[in-house]
Amino acid sequence: MAERRQQATITEVAAKAGVSVGTASKAVNGRGQLRPETRARVLAAAAELGFEPNALARGLLSGRSYTVGLLTNDSFGRFSMPVMLGAEEALGAGQMSVFLCDSRGDAERERHYIRTLQARRVDGIVVTGRRIEPRPPIDTVVPVVYAMAPSTDPRDVSVTSDEAGGARLAVQHLIDSGRRRIGHVTGPAGHLAARLRASAIQEALSAAGLPSGPDLVHFGQWTEEHGRRAAERLAGTHPDLDAICCGSDQIARGVTDHLRESGRQVPADVAVCGFDNWDVMVFASRPPLTSVDRNLHAVGRRAAQCLLETIAGQPITGPRQLPCTLVVRESSLQPLPDVLGLAADRS
Amino acid sequence: MAERRQQATITEVAAKAGVSVGTASKAVNGRGQLRPETRARVLAAAAELGFEPNALARGLLSGRSYTVGLLTNDSFGRFSMPVMLGAEEALGAGQMSVFLCDSRGDAERERHYIRTLQARRVDGIVVTGRRIEPRPPIDTVVPVVYAMAPSTDPRDVSVTSDEAGGARLAVQHLIDSGRRRIGHVTGPAGHLAARLRASAIQEALSAAGLPSGPDLVHFGQWTEEHGRRAAERLAGTHPDLDAICCGSDQIARGVTDHLRESGRQVPADVAVCGFDNWDVMVFASRPPLTSVDRNLHAVGRRAAQCLLETIAGQPITGPRQLPCTLVVRESSLQPLPDVLGLAADRS
Helix, strand or coil: CCCCCCCCCCCHHHHCCCCHHHHHHHHHHHCCCCCHHHHHHHHHHHHHHHHCCCHHHHHHHHCCCEEEEEECCCCCCCCHHCCCHHHHHHCCCCEEEEEEEECCHHHHHHHHHHHHHHCCCCCCEEECCCCCCEEEECCCCCCCCEEEECCCCCCCCEECCCCCHHHHHHHHHHHCCCCCCEEECCCCCCCCHHHHHHHHHHHHHHHHHCCCCCCHHHCCCCCHHHHHHHHHHHHHHHHCCCEECCHHHHHHHHHHHHHHHHCCCCCCCEEEEEECCCCHHHCCCCCCCEECCHHHHHHHHHHHHHHHHCCCCCCCCECCCEEEEEEEEEHHHCCCCCCCCHHHHHH | CCCCCCCCCHHHHHHHHHCCCCHHHHHHHHHCCCCCHHHHHHHHHHHHHCCCCCCCHHHHHHHHCEEEEECCCCCCCHHHHHHHHHHHHHHHHHEEEEEEECCCHHHHHHHHHHHHHHHHCCCEEEEEEECCCCCCCCCCCCCCCEECCCEECCCCCCEEEEEHHHHHHHCCCCHCCCCEEEEECCCCCCCCCHCCCCCCCHHHHHHHHCCCCCCHCCCCCHHHHHHHHHHHHHHHHCCCCCCEEEHHHHHHHHHHHHHHCCCCCCCCCCCCHHHHHHHHHHHHEEEEECECCCHHHHHHHHHHHHHHHCCCCCCCEEEEEEEEEEEHHHHCCCCCCCCCHHHHHCC
């Protein structure tokens, strides 16, 4: 550490170029009236010394800091992480730098971070979290965009993924593949994501003239264990079940495990769809899971773009939804037509 | 957005307090000679207007920005995320703010971020990544601490978790529980983490006078599928195997699944240990997995503390290792003594 270099100062640049500090400052900041050869001499000296203009000083001069705050309440990060990285990608590749603030769900810590971000004169703030329940708007004077968890104020700019649309993609795929008795296993009824997806699925089943209703829906936990238990109960109450559309990949994996261990083939006997397209789960399942991708990376990127537009003065307000994508894998493949009449042998 | 408030300026504070801008500035920054009642009047006006001192200006005055860069190359984030959050926790709770920079493993992007951080006059940089292989030091004039992935320069400050020590904890626990034929299934031999853990396990087995050697070690992928296949091969070559110490929780889960599906009881017949203590895997496994926690959150926190000490001028250099922790769950519980002689019935 003793040999650590120092950052070159504007004084050193001025001395090397043989000009005053004021002249050197004008040259590196592109301001003022200077002879072209003087400016060139200063810039050459700056380059040689590795001088970098001071972004703090430039922020004061321009009234903008070219920094943005990224405020999350989700330390665990499986859902907010792709949102954050999408936002960071959209901002950091340009001249914007991103302040990372993790409130860990604590309101006092969130206020501390908002004060800090304002003191640092951020140009705006992206707010994200683990769940999709609307959250109270944050109290700040700078532009804010909400990602994944929208603001309760409908005038605020929010970017979320279309949960209901994603669930419709999955169930419609099952219907189109010829499945006729479709159960749904999902997370807690107290979670908005679970309710939105369940309603969309029931509506699609009704619209297709297929059985729907509470006896085909099992709310519970977002766990494999809930998936295993609910699959067992559904098999008991609906022995003719030929598909299970799940609210998460963890649930779908539990469902798949139970079906396999109780002697039912996936997808030949029962098709299974997950939700989240979480690589760890979809590829480890046997067979690999068809799943709905919420495109959270794109949600973060879009939120950052909305923030940049707002900072640039464009008058955008209100919520925006991005579509989900269905990724089809082996767990929901259509059974081959039974041209040889072999199916009867299996029973 | 039309009703958005503006941040109060020092001019407004001065007008409200009936003093000059210079006097107001001295009061809010705690500088200069002022009568106590003048300072009090200015601070009262500042509080009433919600004025926040400008951190950019303070950074220029003090020569410090009270910002730190957090540079990661791991977009996926399962390993670097806890390190980053630990660092953010140690820094953000105080007056330090954290710039998030994700180079996504791209060297050019990393250089862009280092230039940006220097231009922003960060007080220091924490560098982290996905793997533990030493990486070339970054080229910068500010203090740097490496977390999880150390620098190749032994004088640089690095904080890592003790991988070999963690593996020793797991295998010693199995030995102490009376296991005598212990296999090891782990990730690619090209990964330093896999090699360090495998060597530590083989040394501990030799030291205990137990069988060790290449036929008991299966390098491969960090996947459940590799776990299932390696468990099958080990069962074929070593039918008397009574424990498998795994290089990751995903591998351990695959091992456990294969053992259960081939009719062997975990832990009664074969004990299983994982590595990483990843909640998603250890609790979803049947039975829940004993695992080694690398304490990556603490690694991040410690790295941030080292950086703060370096910024404060303390002369610290070289690598630091934090111990891992063994978390014992059902998968490695000691078999009960067979006082009733029932074990013979199972064979």
